[in-house]
Amino acid sequence: MLRRSLLTLAAAALVLAACGQGGAKQADVNAPLIVGATAVPHAEILEHIKPLLAADGIQIEIKVFNDYVQPNTQLVERRLDANYFQTKPYLDEFNASRGADLVTVAGVHVEPLGAYSRRFRSLAQLPNGAEVAVPNDASSIGRSLILLQKAGLIRLKDPANPLQTLRDIVDNSRNLRFRELESATLPRVLDQVDMAVINTNYALDAGLKPKTDALTLEGADSPYVNYLVTRADNRTDPRIVALAAMLRSQAVKDFIAAKYDGAVIPAA
Template sequence: MIRRSLLISAAAALMLAACGQGDQAKSGANAPLRIGVTPVPHAEILEAIRPTLAAEGVPIDVVVFNDYVQPNVQLSEKRLDANYFQTKPYLDEFNLARGTDLVTVAGVHVEPLGLYSRKHANLAAVPARGLVILPNDASNTGRSLLLLQSAGLVRLRDPANPLQTVRDIVANPKNLTFREIEAPAIPRTLSEADVAVINTNYALDAGLKPRTDALALEGADSPYINYLVSRTDNAEDPRIQALARALRSQAVKDFIAGKYEGAVIPAA
């Protein structure tokens, strides 16, 4: 569960995001960095390093979002200085679709994608013509299909292509049906599905424990690292670089290992 203090700060940040849509992030060496995040684990990790950054003269404003689009939109419009929530395949797809030029600064952690069910205790119990719910953005849809393939539920046209769609399924032994919806909404629809693929940040936020609740989970070798992201014009800002160092520090690796018990894995 999210701490009460984090819920309060998240609500305040959401209000700020809603009411201050025209505000730009302030520049200057002593100005707070405005960083867009999703609640778990990203906001929690930033709260853990807030004192360290403050001691280095780098105050931060943590702006919490419950979707994957607005943190990039507001970063590109300079309403944020950076964001921290996404993988590089997702960022690449966003840049291509939106004509933006956002860049990765530092890889921080991996959140293994999981396959969950409230109806079935294991994959063998998933019935013929069962319903599978997937995230609807291209990078997470492809990633989800690779997980379903590794679990033996489907076979794909290209076993390694991370941007395949359901049209690339060439074998579906159980004749499963697929529904694609926005990733944040999937935990709320879990009871409707036979199985659902859920991003770990949303699984944790919903009280799921990936290591014990998931029927299948990506391995620790997953290439889907979550990055600190900025724009080309501010990637070398000393404040951004200080944030990157803090996020890559041993203290953060220890915090992640202790708090998330393998559901979140520090990047190498």
């Protein structure tokens, strides 16, 4: 049933692309689809569905990145056909700052953001003046500060704003000292700071277990869904449509639930 659905979606996308783009050059639907992803869990999920897609005649090549900038940059440069690693607030900020026109295709999963420590076992043990490392990209730092506010550590000017900065902290009664670092480096500095707010993909890659190791963790209602993303000009490529359908399938939801034990949650 899934195979038939994928083929139907692919055929429909091909018709839409032909009608909507007129004489524009069409993608080679027989060529491998090159997809950028961070290692955990995105590349693992793609590896899981790779043989399922191959059975439908759709080949994918997975290019693994250890940062959040290059997957978008290379997608804009057409070195990738799609990527799978980011939330919409991050994508919106990238598009705005780079003048890009990347678009979401399908929401796949949520990775609850967490705060971790090697030195303390609870937030109550965190001392006044503690050094806290946070991601330095615009969307992740805002998300981190909202998490810390919900934990009662700080108060923000506008808690609903996803693009908070350190300047938006209006109450820091515990005198937390913040270090802004690249997301990928945060697990590596965990021994050097009192606490670090770490994206789940990097936490899992470092062997951390969000459900048991995090001092505070976003809930399942987190709005930060991870999306399959592509360029506006190839969003109807039948290979991308088929990939999106597979990533949203029950088979992938079951795989996520079994493998990640709540650290990664299928999107609604």
